[in-house]
Each structure stands twice: as structure tokens, then as C-alpha cells.
Amino acid sequence: MTHSSGKYADFEALREQAVALRRAGLSRRQIRDRLHVDNNDILNRLLEGEPPPNWTKRPNAKDDLRDKARELRLQGWTYDQIQVELGCSKSSISLWVRDLPRPERQKRTREEASAIAKRGWEAKLLLRDEERQRTKQLAMTEVGQLTERELFLIGVGLYWAEGAKSKPYSRRERITFVNSDPNMVTVFLVWLKMLRVAPETLRFAVQIHETADVPAAEKFWADHVGIERAALLKTTLKKHNPSTNRKNTKESYYGCLRVDVRDGADLYRRIEGWWYGIVGAATAPDLANRT
Numbered sequence: 001m002t003h004s005s006g007k008y009a010d011f012e013a014l015r016e017q018a019v020a021l022r023r024a025g026l027s028r029r030q031i032r033d034r035l036h037v038d039n040n041d042i043l044n045r046l047l048e049g050e051p052p053p054n055w056t057k058r059p060n061a062k063d064d065l066r067d068k069a070r071e072l073r074l075q076g077w078t079y080d081q082i083q084v085e086l087g088c089s090k091s092s093i094s095l096w097v098r099d100l101p102r103p104e105r106q107k108r109t110r111e112e113a114s115a116i117a118k119r120g121w122e123a124k125l126l127l128r129d130e131e132r133q134r135t136k137q138l139a140m141t142e143v144g145q146l147t148e149r150e151l152f153l154i155g156v157g158l159y160w161a162e163g164a165k166s167k168p169y170s171r172r173e174r175i176t177f178v179n180s181d182p183n184m185v186t187v188f189l190v191w192l193k194m195l196r197v198a199p200e201t202l203r204f205a206v207q208i209h210e211t212a213d214v215p216a217a218e219k220f221w222a223d224h225v226g227i228e229r230a231a232l233l234k235t236t237l238k239k240h241n242p243s244t245n246r247k248n249t250k251e252s253y254y255g256c257l258r259v260d261v262r263d264g265a266d267l268y269r270r271i272e273g274w275w276y277g278i279v280g281a282a283t284a285p286d287l288a289n290r291t
Contacts, residue, residue, distance in 0.1 A: 011045075018046035024138045025053045066096045076103035084119045087127075148194060155191030156274045158184070166268065175264035175271075178207065180256045182224050188259065189225065201262040205233035208255025211240045217254040225257070233260075 014035065021031045028043065037043050065086055072082050079090045086093075146154075162184065164176035177188050192202070204225055208217050214235060222229040236258075261267060 015046045018043075019050055020141070021138070022047055022050045022053070024141065025134045026138070027052070065092075069093050069096045070100065073097040073100050073103070078103070080116055080120055084116070084123055087123060151191060151194055152274075153278065155188065155194070156271060156278060158188060158191070159271055160275045162188075163271075166272075173265040173268040175259075175261035175268055177259045178256050180254070182257075185224065185257050185259065192261070195267070197261060197267065201264070203233055203260040203262060204231070205235060205258045205260070206255055207236040207258055208238065208253075209240055210237040212253055212255060213251070216251075220254045221257045233258075 014037070017035060018031055018037075021034060026034070028047065031047070032038070032043055035046075037046065065088055069082050069086060069088070069092075072085065073093075077085070079093050082088075082093050082097075083090055159175075159177060162177060162179050164172070164174065164178075166173050177185075179185055179188070189202075193199075204221065204227065206214070206218050206221050208214060214237070218229050218232055218235060222232055
């Protein structure tokens with residue numbers, strides 16, 4: 001989000017954004033970069049009264065972590081072992097225990113060394129996953145409510161990316177959408193409803209590998225779109241290729257759902273026109289549609 005020369009004029013609105021980001025778990029640096037606030041005094045005022053998230057608090061001499069780290073060091077633990085046990089950085093551990101005698105180097109078996117390395121890697125993966133989840137949760141809040149126009153444009157792009165398209169050498173103006181992501185199917189169906197496509201014109205069919213649990217997949221997709229399993233069209237089975245190292249073999253694999261709209265030639269033509277309207281608007285020299 002950029003600001004004009006009077007970028008701090010609407011202070012209260014900027015503060016609302018800063019507080020929301022703080023409560024979502026962002027650090028001062030992240031908030032500064034996100035809102036482009038390069039003045040520390042302004043940033044202090046924006047965050048006044050908002051405590052920092054726990055993950056940004058650095059250990060100090062008053063923390064129990066420091067005492068525990070010193071206790072473990074006196075027991076002969078290495079920096080790696082202390083890091084895995086306490087979940088803090090090696091640089092902090094070094095500051096806390098640098099006045100203590102270095103423990104005698106212990107000879108470890110290959111299995112012991114491997115176990116220590118594994119625990120350290122698992123701790124790093126946990127921290128990465130926590131950061132990943134924070135980023136996702138913050139991104140979700142940034143979307144907010146969708147207007148009908150926003151949903152309209154999303155649906156056009158969604159269909160043009162995932163739906164069947166007519167070719168000059170094969171003129172097939174029909175609506176066919178195939179996807180393995182239930183959420184993608186849901187958004188597509190909501191979009192069709194917004195366009196007032198009659199529910200009775202919709203047809204559904206499962207496409208899945210022949211080695212999968214076909215009945216379970218059919219039940220899953222029928223339940224997802226709210227119809228009886230018997231109302232599905234004939235399932236398309238994909239031949240199994242033994243030379244292919246497939247990853248989608250778990251119980252959660254349900255193949256893809258195909259959504260057809262009967263008598264959809266007119267809607268297809270409109271979708272194609274809408275798509276090229278988006279392309280033209282996006283590439284306009286003045287980009288007036290984005291302001």
C-alpha cells in the first residue's frame with residue numbers, strides 16, 4: 001500500500017491497519033514494510049498501546065530460558081542440544097553461557113549424532129510451519145468481503161484457466177469445468193449461481209484412476225455438490241500406467257469432478273468475451289480500470 005506526499009494525513013485509518021497487522025502477529029519491521037511507514041516516531045504512535053507478539057520478544061537475563069540454558073551447559077550439553085531443548089537461537093545461548101567452562105567433547109555414535117541432527121531439523125521445520133500459518137491467516141484477513149463484480153471477474157478467470165475452451169480447429173462452445181480441488185468447484189458453482197444458471201442444467205461426473213476407491217470418490221463428490229450419488233453421470237476411469245510414480249494414492253484422493261452446463265453455448269461465448277475484455281482492460285496503457 002503506497003501513500004502520496006501527505007501519506008500520514010489519514011492517521012486514524014493508518015493506525016487501524018497497523019493495529020490489525022500487529023494483532024495478526026507481525027513485527028514492527030514487517031508492519032513498517034507493509035504500510036511503507038519509514039518514520040519511527042509515526043510508527044511508535046501507530047502502535048501505541050499494542051504489545052508485541054510473543055514470537056518477537058527476545059530472551060534477556062530475566063528470562064527462565066537463560067537460567068535453564070546455563071544449567072544445561074553446566075551439565076555438559078552442547079549448543080545444538082540446548083537449542084533443540086529450549087527452541088532458542090545459538091547466538092542467544094552463546095551470550096548466556098560464554099563465561100562457563102566448555103564441556104569436554106563427547107564421542108557420539110553415528111546414531112546419536114543423527115538423532116540430534118533430526119531433532120534440530122524438526123525444530124526448524126516447526127518454526128517454519130508456524131510462520132507459514134501466520135502468513136496464510138493474515139492473507140485470509142486481507143481478502144475481506146467479495147462484491148458481486150469481484151466474484152464475477154474471479155469466475156471468468158477461473159473458468160478460462162480451468163475450463164474447456166473452443167479451438168479454431170475444433171469448434172466446441174460448451175461449458176465444461178474439471179478440477180480436483182473441492183474449493184475450486186465450490187467457487188465455480190457459486191459463480192454460476194450468481195450468473196443465474198439454472199441448477200437443473202448442471203451435470204456432474206467423476207474422473208479418477210481405476211486403481212482408486214471409486215465408490216468412495218463418487219460419494220465424496222456427490223455429497224460435496226449436494227446430489228444423490230445415482231445422479232452422477234458415468235465415471236471416467238483413467239488407465240493405470242505402472243511406469244508412472246503417482247503421488248495421489250492416499251485415502252484422501254478423490255480424483256476430479258467434471259461440471260457440465262447443458263445448452264451452454266451462449267454462456268461460453270459470453271465468458272470468452274468477458275475474458276478478452278479483462279485482457280484488454282489489464283493491458284490498457286493508462287490502466288484506468290485499476291484506480
